[in-house]
Amino acid sequence: MRRSLIVPIVVLLTAGGLRPSSAVAQARLSTTNTKARNLWDKAQGQAKARDFDKAIETLNQLSQKFPSLGEPYVLKGSLLKAMGENQQAFEAYRDGLSKLPVDASRSNDYFTLGELAISFGDYTTAASGYKNYLKTAAKSQRNAPRAQRQLLNCEFAQKAMAAPTGMQPERLAAPLNTFRFQYFPALTADSRFLLFTGRPTSESGEDLFVSRQNKDGSMGEPTSISPAINTPYNEGAGAISGDGKTLVFASCDRPNSVGNCDLYISRRTGNAWSKPLNLGRNVNSPEWDSQPTLSADGRTLYFTSTRRGGQGQEDIYVTTLDEHNNWTPARNLGAPVNTAGKDMAPFIHASGTTLYYVTDGLVGMGGLDVYRCEQQLTDGKWSPPQNLGYPLNTFENEASLFISSDNRRGFCSRSRAAVPGVKQERDRPVELFGFEVPQQVRARETSTYTQGRVFDAFTKKPIAADVQLYDLNTNELVQYVGSDAENGEYTVVLNEGRQYAMYAAADKYLMKSLSFDYSDKRAFDPLTLDLYLEPVRAGRSIVLNNLFFDVNQYELKPKSRTELNRLVSFMKQYPEVQVEVSGHTDDVGSDDDNQVLSQNRAKSVYAYLVSQGVSAQRLRYRGYGESKPLMPNDSEARRQQNRRIELRIL
Numbered sequence: 001m002r003r004s005l006i007v008p009i010v011v012l013l014t015a016g017g018l019r020p021s022s023a024v025a026q027a028r029l030s031t032t033n034t035k036a037r038n039l040w041d042k043a044q045g046q047a048k049a050r051d052f053d054k055a056i057e058t059l060n061q062l063s064q065k066f067p068s069l070g071e072p073y074v075l076k077g078s079l080l081k082a083m084g085e086n087q088q089a090f091e092a093y094r095d096g097l098s099k100l101p102v103d104a105s106r107s108n109d110y111f112t113l114g115e116l117a118i119s120f121g122d123y124t125t126a127a128s129g130y131k132n133y134l135k136t137a138a139k140s141q142r143n144a145p146r147a148q149r150q151l152l153n154c155e156f157a158q159k160a161m162a163a164p165t166g167m168q169p170e171r172l173a174a175p176l177n178t179f180r181f182q183y184f185p186a187l188t189a190d191s192r193f194l195l196f197t198g199r200p201t202s203e204s205g206e207d208l209f210v211s212r213q214n215k216d217g218s219m220g221e222p223t224s225i226s227p228a229i230n231t232p233y234n235e236g237a238g239a240i241s242g243d244g245k246t247l248v249f250a251s252c253d254r255p256n257s258v259g260n261c262d263l264y265i266s267r268r269t270g271n272a273w274s275k276p277l278n279l280g281r282n283v284n285s286p287e288w289d290s291q292p293t294l295s296a297d298g299r300t301l302y303f304t305s306t307r308r309g310g311q312g313q314e315d316i317y318v319t320t321l322d323e324h325n326n327w328t329p330a331r332n333l334g335a336p337v338n339t340a341g342k343d344m345a346p347f348i349h350a351s352g353t354t355l356y357y358v359t360d361g362l363v364g365m366g367g368l369d370v371y372r373c374e375q376q377l378t379d380g381k382w383s384p385p386q387n388l389g390y391p392l393n394t395f396e397n398e399a400s401l402f403i404s405s406d407n408r409r410g411f412c413s414r415s416r417a418a419v420p421g422v423k424q425e426r427d428r429p430v431e432l433f434g435f436e437v438p439q440q441v442r443a444r445e446t447s448t449y450t451q452g453r454v455f456d457a458f459t460k461k462p463i464a465a466d467v468q469l470y471d472l473n474t475n476e477l478v479q480y481v482g483s484d485a486e487n488g489e490y491t492v493v494l495n496e497g498r499q500y501a502m503y504a505a506a507d508k509y510l511m512k513s514l515s516f517d518y519s520d521k522r523a524f525d526p527l528t529l530d531l532y533l534e535p536v537r538a539g540r541s542i543v544l545n546n547l548f549f550d551v552n553q554y555e556l557k558p559k560s561r562t563e564l565n566r567l568v569s570f571m572k573q574y575p576e577v578q579v580e581v582s583g584h585t586d587d588v589g590s591d592d593d594n595q596v597l598s599q600n601r602a603k604s605v606y607a608y609l610v611s612q613g614v615s616a617q618r619l620r621y622r623g624y625g626e627s628k629p630l631m632p633n634d635s636e637a638r639r640q641q642n643r644r645i646e647l648r649i650l
Contacts (some may be wrong), residue, residue, distance in 0.1 A: 003072035029071050030100070036066045041493035043075065052079045070099030074109055081112070090116035093127055097132075102606025107137035109145060118150060118366040121395030123161075126366075127154040153366040156387070157395070160365065165389035166438030169412055171431055174212060175221045180204070181430040189242035189296060189350050189405045189449045189493050190526065194219055195414075197236035202427060206236035208249060219625075227272040229266060237291045241298030242350055242405070242449065243481050243491035247273065248301060250290035258284035263292055263303060270486035282329045282353040286426040293347045296405075296447070296493035297479040301327070302346040302355070316346045316357060336384045337373060344368065350405035350493045352478070354443035365390065368397040374444045377519075388441050399430070400405050403437055405447035407492060409440050410437045445495040450516070450527040453488035454504055457532035465506040465533060472499045472546065472559040481521065490531075496524050501562045509533040510649070511570060513563060515545040538576055541582075547605065552589075554600035556608065564605070567647065568612045581605045582646040583623040586639035591625060599623025605645055 029040045039062040046055035059076040063069065073096025080089035088281070093113040100106065114129030130147040137144060171177060181199040188195075194211040207230040209222040224230050225238075229249070238249040245268045252261040262284040264276040278284065285307035292303040299321040304314050313339045317330040332338060340363025348355050354376045358368040364387050371385035387393060392401070392412070402411045412435070415428040454465040464485035469492050471478050483490040483504070494500060499519045505511040512531045518524060533539040546563035547556065571577065583598030602621040610616050626633075629642040 019073055029069065031066065031069060033066065036062060037205070039065070040072070047075070047079060047151045052083055055079055068099060070096040072096070074106070077112075077116075081116070086116060086119065090120055090122075094122075097129075102132050102136060104136040107133050107141070110136065113144050114147065116151060118154065118395065121157075123154040123157045123366075123395075127151060130154070149363070150366065152363045156363050157365045157390070160390040160393070163389075164391055165440050166392065167435065168391045169410070169414070169433035169435040172219070172411075172434050176219055176478075177431045178222075182209075182432050183430050184237050184291070184345075184400050185402050185411040185413065185432055186238065186240050186293075186347075187411070188240060188244040189447070189491055190244075190451060191404055191409075193240070193244055194411075195225070195237060195238050195240050195247075196432060198220075198222065205232070206234045208235050208238045208247075209573060226266075228273045228275055234261075239292040239294040239301070241294050241481075242296035243298075243451070243489075244268065245481070245484065246294060246298030246304075248279070248292040248294055249276075250292065251276070254278075259286045259289060261288045261290050263289050263301075269484060279327055282327050285330075291345045291400075295348055295352050296350045299480060300348070300352070300358075301332075302348055303330075304344045304346065307328070309559075311335070312340045312343055312361060314342045314344050315542075316343050325436050333382065337382050342368060345400040347400065347402055349403055349443035350444050350447040351445035353445050353495075353497045356401050356403070357385075358400070359385070361399075362387070365393045366396055367395065368396050369393040370401045370439065372443075392435070392441065403441070403443060405449065407437055407442040407446045410435045410441070416435055446524065447495050447498065448524050448526050449493050449495050450502070450529050451489070451491040451529050452530040453482040454490060454506075454531045454533065455488055456509075457534045459606065460532075462486065463506050463509070463533065464488075465490070465504045465509070465531075467492055468503050468505075469494070470501045470503075470562045472562055474500050475559075475562050475565075488492070492617070494518060499559070503566060504533060506530045506533055508536050508541060510536055510542045510647075511566060513523050513542060513545045513566075514542055536577060536649060538649050544605075544645045544647060547645050549601060552593075552597065554597060554604050556604050564608050564612075567605070567609060568614060569608065571614045571618065578618045578650040579620075579649045580650055581609075581619065581621040583621070584628055584642060584644050584646065585626050586629070586642040587626045587633040588639065595623055595625035597623070598625050601645060 029037060039058055043055045043058040046058060052081045056076050056079055062072045069337055073092045077089045077092030077096060080092060093116060095108060097113055110129045110132035114133060115127045117126035117129055130151045133147050179198045179200045180202055182196050184197045186195045191211050196209055197206050198209045208225040210225045211219040211222045214220050231618055233254050234252045235249055236533060238247060240247050247266045248263055250261050251264055258281055263279045265279055266273045266276045285305055287306040289303060290304045292301055294301055299411060302316060302318050305317050306314050310332055316333045318333055319327045319330045322328055339359055339361025341359055343357060343359045343361060346355060346357040354372055356370055356372050358370050360368050362385060370388045372388060372394055373382045373385045375382055396415060399413045412433050413430055414433055415430055454463055456463050466481045467481050467483060467490045468477060469479040479492055481490055481492060496518050500516040502514040503511050512533055534542060544563055547560045581602045582600035585594040585598050602623050606619050606621040609619060631638045631641060633639050633642060
């Protein structure tokens with residue numbers, strides 16, 4: 001049987017209540033009134049014959065004539081629950097048990113009342129039901145641990161609702177939410193594209209849809225992502241990289257799959273998506289694998305799996321692309337993220353350091369709640385998960401959550417609210433909601449992005465280039481994306497509070513070196529930067545923007561090592577190339593001092609290259625002082641650009 005890709009949204013009640021047949025066999029009426037007993041016996045007979053509608057009709061007559069009796073309400077609740085009419089069943093159990101003294105013979109009824117009440121957010125009634133169950137049931141009862149846990153959930157929920165975190169999410173306006181079901185929203189880093197799973201009707205399979213942002217910030221008409229992606233099989237629970245070029249999604253029952261639902265990958269070039277490829281046995285298992293989320297550069301993948309060896313029925317796993325672009329064997333995230341319960345629907349923020357997911361294995365609002373945890377900078381371990389509170393979490397099961405890279409907008413999916421007094425649909429429509437992200441819910445680090453296109457500086461044609469981002473304080477490669485081969489587009493995500501070196505490189509081209517310093521939390525707006533790569537050709541030169549010196553000093557600072565190592569790699573990649581390392585200064589100070597300073601700084605770079613095995617015969621260094629400014633020395637910003645080291649091909 002095909003398993004859905006989505007998280008169940010309707011609360012599934014445990015089998016703690018009595019079945020109608022056993023309820024009928026054990027129930028006694030607390031009156032000797034003949035009319036009442038006749039109606040009671042009649043209802044029991046109808047229930048035993050499984051004519052539940054007639055039995056409920058008779059019980060209603062009994063309650064109208066003898067409203068003080070509680071047993072008719074409880075039996076009616078049992079029958080309604082068996083029929084799937086949980087709202088009416090809850091009301092019947094609540095009204096009936098309130099008329100009866102607490103008694104050990106009704107312990108299972110108290111538990112059932114608790115389960116029904118918590119599923120509709122009536123935490124006061126739920127707590128009363130669980131307490132009465134624990135008071136009357138034998139300590140060995142199998143539902144005792146759950147009742148104790150649900151009492152903790154009731155206490156948490158009541159406190160959370162008394163102190164809301166943020167405002168209620170609002171239903172997204174048309175043209176979104178025009179399908180019967182839509183869920184698992186995800187945005188690209190620039191918020192231009194909203195990806196989600198949709199089912200236009202109850203009978204439809206799951207497909208992936210995209211809505212493009214209009215110039216006024218509204219979202220456009222959703223369209224199928226691609227005929228290469230959507231097929232007669234189920235496709236859904238999609239994840240998209242920050243640049244919108246890598247897509248991972250789940251699909252079920254495809255030929256040659258590893259399990260019943262597997263993860264597949266597709267990459268976009270221009271406007272066309274490639275044929276999806278199964279991620280293989282390092283990622284997929286013979287069990288159910290779904291609900292992926294991608295890091296900003298698409299090189300780290302988190303997902304949900306029911307494979308054996310986990311901590312609960314569903315657990316969260318992670319895999320990364322290695323240096324050969326192969327996915328490593330998926331690893332269980334372990335505690336404290338995974339629990340003995342259901343741990344599902346992970347979302348990794350664009351910053352890469354805050355993980356959101358849903359679980360029922362921790363104290364919360366009673367079902368699947370959304371939690372957040374942060375990856376520690378020291379050891380990479382995850383902090384204890386924190387519940388997002390009310391109203392992002394409610395008495396219903398939460399399905400998924402997404403927060404934009406700038407930490408301002410959030411998205412989630414929810415069942416359409418039930419209408420009081422109206423018969424509840426078995427499969428209520430699921431819709432997309434948006435909300436302003438409260439401070440307590442935001443990712444630890446806010447992100448922005450730089451994007452543009454990469455061109456050949458000579459022909460001005462777009463080229464496919466590797467774009468890499470390094471944290472200068474740790475010398476760690478934190479992002480690795482490629483520019484589009486057709487149009488040259490690239491997008492890289494940057495985190496507030498960091499200092500970065502970014503490199504664009506392609507075969508037979510000089511690398512482009514850029515520097516981004518957000519360590520002092522200055523303006524943190526998105527940037528548009530088109531990059532022009534110079535061919536490796538005599539006379540061509542580049543500015544090395546990530547070499548750092550103290551004022552009037554020529555010793556290279558430690559955070560220069562990222563750039564220096566890139567230079568070593570370049571010289572090894574092109575063993576026939578000879579270069580000049582050129583030092584330049586601004587016009588502050590004497591000409592002689594600037595000449596000496598620029599010469600010594602160039603020599604420091606030269607010496608490092610030689611120390612790393614680059615032949616001195618391929619290198620020369622020279623200081624030009626202030627004689628070759630890039631621009632007038634009429635402001636500090638311009639003088640800073642004139643203080644530079646260049647690499648020139650000889």
